[in-house]
């Protein structure tokens with residue numbers, strides 16, 4: 001049997017999405033790349049982002065108790081990285097990353113028009129954890145790019161969006177589909 005090295009505790013759950021979170025309001029909005037994000041409840045639909053208090057975005061989210069999670073694609077990879085290494089304290093990241101603001105529907109934060117799917121969230125609770133605070137939020141609405149909706153079936157073709165993943169310090173495109181939910185127990 002191969003041997004295992006034991007490492008000190010660390011965060012090694014990969015792959016993850018690297019989303020761009022928009023915060024603030026339309027005229028004073030910022031963008032922050034976040035990999036510490038995920039789903040925590042189906043009904044009510046709830047998710048979280050974990051953000052370091054020293055980020056410029058932190059206060060903006062805390063003040064309004066709202067944010068929007070924008071999924072990222074291969075063509076947004078460069079913008080995703082830039083929004084994760086530059087601070088809104090110093091530059092306008094919308095202009096810098098050439099991203100377009102769309103008016104929020106249920107929150108005051110704008111969404112990113114180039115993103116295939118934006119999830120508008122309202123913060124329910126802030127959990128102090130250590131390096132990061134966790135913003136636990138309820139989903140207020142999901143804004144889907146209608147060019148990805150198949151006109152015949154009405155299905156949302158997220159598989160055609162070119163979503164990307166983040167794993168151990170690098171951005172990756174997704175490979176081929178290898179199965180569908182429940183496929184392992186389906187009769188042939």
Ligand SMILES: Cc1cc2nc3c(=O)[nH]c(=O)nc-3n(C[C@H](O)[C@H](O)[C@H](O)COP(=O)(O)O)c2cc1C
Nearest residue numbers: 033034035036051052055056057084085086087088
């Ligand atoms: C791929 C990637 C993932 C990141 N994930 C997080 C995260 O989950 N939480 C966080 O606080 N910062 C994260 N960061 C760092 C922030 O995006 C970065 O510090 C950003 O410049 C903060 O912007 P702001 O000062 O305008 O808020 C990540 C950066 C990258 C490149």
